Amino acid sequence: MTAQPTPKGAWRIAFLLFLFMLLNFADKIVVGLAGVPIMTDLKLEPDQFGLLGSSFFFLFSISAIAIGFLANRIAARWVLLTLALIWALAQFPMVNNIGFTTLLICRVILGAGEGPAAAVAAHAIYKWFPDEKRTLPTAVLSQGSAFGIIIAVPALNWLIVNYNWHYAFGALGVAGLIWAVAWLALGQEGPLVPASVAAAEEQRIPYFQLLTSRTFIGCCAASFGAYWALSLGFTWFTPFIVKALGFSQQQAGLISILPWIFGSVVVLMTGWISQVLMARGFSTRGARGVLGTIPLIAGGIILAFVPYVDGARLQIALLVAGSGLSGSIYV
Numbered sequence: 202m203t204a205q206p207t208p209k210g211a212w213r214i215a216f217l218l219f220l221f222m223l224l225n226f227a228d229k230i231v232v233g234l235a236g237v238p239i240m241t242d243l244k245l246e247p248d249q250f251g252l253l254g255s256s257f258f259f260l261f262s263i264s265a266i267a268i269g270f271l272a273n274r275i276a277a278r279w280v281l282l283t284l285a286l287i288w289a290l291a292q293f294p295m296v297n298n299i300g301f302t303t304l305l306i307c308r309v310i311l312g313a314g315e316g317p318a319a320a321v322a323a324h325a326i327y328k329w330f331p332d333e334k335r336t337l338p339t340a341v342l343s344q345g346s347a348f349g350i351i352i353a354v355p356a357l358n359w360l361i362v363n364y365n366w367h368y369a370f371g372a373l374g375v376a377g378l379i380w381a382v383a384w385l386a387l388g389q390e391g392p393l394v395p396a397s398v399a400a401a402e403e404q405r406i407p408y409f410q411l412l413t414s415r416t417f418i419g420c421c422a423a424s425f426g427a428y429w430a431l432s433l434g435f436t437w438f439t440p441f442i443v444k445a446l447g448f449s450q451q452q453a454g455l456i457s458i459l460p461w462i463f464g465s466v467v468v469l470m471t472g473w474i475s476q477v478l479m480a481r482g483f484s485t486r487g488a489r490g491v492l493g494t495i496p497l498i499a500g501g502i503i504l505a506f507v508p509y510v511d512g513a514r515l516q517i518a519l520l521v522a523g524s525g526l527s528g529s530i531y532v
Contacts, residue, residue: 222345227353254436287314289377295370328391340472358454463525500526
């Protein structure tokens with residue numbers, strides 16, 4: 202079969218969705234980055250801060266599933282716009298002096314808005330790239346998360362150090378509104394939709410069969426492990442650097458981007474190698490499943506050693522390597 206050409210404008214959409222994921226992960230990490238100032242100002246104990254960190258995920262999965270069904274029936278363009286507006290509006294209450302309860306509620310709302318983000322963004326980008334050309338744009342999409350950390354952490358940390366943590370939340374709200382305006386002006390629905398709809402009409406597979414397939418269960422198990430490492434980093438990496446290892450808030454902000462720099466290299470290399478293997482006739486199980494799982498397993502083994510080593514540099518090195526390798530499965 203002749204490969205489908207990539208539609209004109211596909212990489213423009215990919216870039217906008219890259220920025221979408223950049224904002225998505227900047228929103229996720231801001232609480233962990235400002236963890237010590239937040240605990241100090243609101244007089245929070247570690248268990249309360251842990252609850253605050255996990256509150257982001259209370260509705261995360263439920264929302265992802267619910268919106269996933271809607272995204273099959275509503276144009277992805279409007280779903281993405283709605284999600285971005287929810288993110289922006291959920292940040293603005295933190296500009297004022299608020300209590301623990303308000304912050305908790307806003308993080309729950311933000312989590313509900315961000316839960317579907319990665320899946321809907323992938324759904325949107327797949328309407329612009331045929332199957333055999335999807336791995337690299339998917340890798341670029343996922344790197345929005347890494348660059349969200351690499352770019353946003355120094356900027357947000359500068360606001361936290363020189364002003365206060367309230368400004369960091371306000372800046373994210375403004376950035377979210379700017380992206381929403383850009384998407385409204387430039388975002389479009391992919392032209393490959395008719396082909397996918399026709400294919401769906403030819404062969405419909407029951408959801409039970411999909412959700413109980415070994416491939417799906419394997420992906421869920423792998424994502425569970427990867428997200429364990431990811432959520433740990435979101436909430437506790439920066440407070441650990443400050444409180445346990447004795448670094449300043451300014452130093453911790455720079456250290457906090459190291460796992461994401463390393464992880465971005467791992468994910469881009471994984472995506473590129475996967476696409477090359479697919480082009481050479483390897484099965485999707487080998488070129489995607491096995492290739493993504495090996496670094497994930499290695500990352501988990503490395504993280505397991507963190508409690509058993511001494512020295513700040515070695516602990517940071519293990520955290521960076523373990524967290525960075527764990528992200529390979531997302532592509």
